[in-house]
Amino acid sequence: MATYVLIPGMCHGGWTFEPITEQLRRRGHRVYPMTLTGLAERSHLLNATVNLETHIQDVVNLLVAEDIEDAVLVGHSYGAMVITAAADRLPERVDSLVYLDAMVPRDGDSCWSLVTDQERQWYLDVAETGYVVRPLPFFDTRATGHPLASVLQAVRLTGDLGRFRRRDYVYATGWDGESPFTTFYQRFQADPQWHAHALDSKHNLMRDAPEKLLAILLEDR
Structure with a gap:
């Protein structure tokens, strides 16, 4: 039995993993789909x-709090x-890392520094508060604004990802236009210490390719 901790992307809550969460639990795994502070049902x-x-x-x-080991x-x-920073803080509690169509930071990186100019334009489309990035029109209707500071702040890392038993990168090939994650996929595809996967899916892999994504999550766990 494995323990999965599922962290959503900007503006979304733990519910974005619903198709995966149910299937993992049916197979006897512990699953924690998280909603981060200030988002979705925690937007207050x-x-x-x-x-x-x-x-x-x-x-x-x-x-x-949940005394999770081998996460x-x-x-x-x-x-x-x-997840990169959390694993760096508590490496003794983490077994493996799975990146879903995502940036993989090094020490000192931020979302702002890792994405394309198109993504940065979205980040700067803030609501009237001045500190909340608006959800994009095609997002799930449950999506809420995202804290601007979280995409501007640099991450601080002290160790190497090679400490963890397994690292997977799952790349979505179905973007309309250029994907901001192509360089990451190409890097890890050429690295024998990573397991790189490409799925015919849009960015929301959990919604658009749940069965194929489930197979990857279950591999070697």
Whole structure:
């Protein structure tokens, strides 16, 4: 039995993993689909102080409070920033990392520094508050604004991802136009220490390719 901690991308809650969560639990695994502070059903907690560090601490606190060991941390898009740092803080509690169409940061990187100019234009489309990135029109109707500070703040890492038993990168090939994650996929496809996968799917792999994604999540667990 594995323990999966599922971290969504910008503007989304743990419910974005519903198709995967149900299937993993049916197979006897422990699954924690997280909603980060200030998002979705926790949007009432959003204020100007919520940042990347807040979200990292969300995951760290869960791992400790639930006494999770050998966790499989799964991060979609922005969620990959969070799982990378959480694993760096508590490597003894993490077995493997799964990146779902996501950026993979090094020390000092931020979402802002890793994405394309098109993505940056979206980040700067803030709501009237000045600190909330608006959800895009095609997002799930449950999506809410995302804290701008979390995509601007640089991540601080002290160790190497090679510490973890397994690392998977899952790339979505169905983008309309250029994917901001192509360079990551190409890097890990050429690295024998990574398991790189390409799925015929749009960015929301959980919704558009759940069966193929489930097979990857279950591989060697």
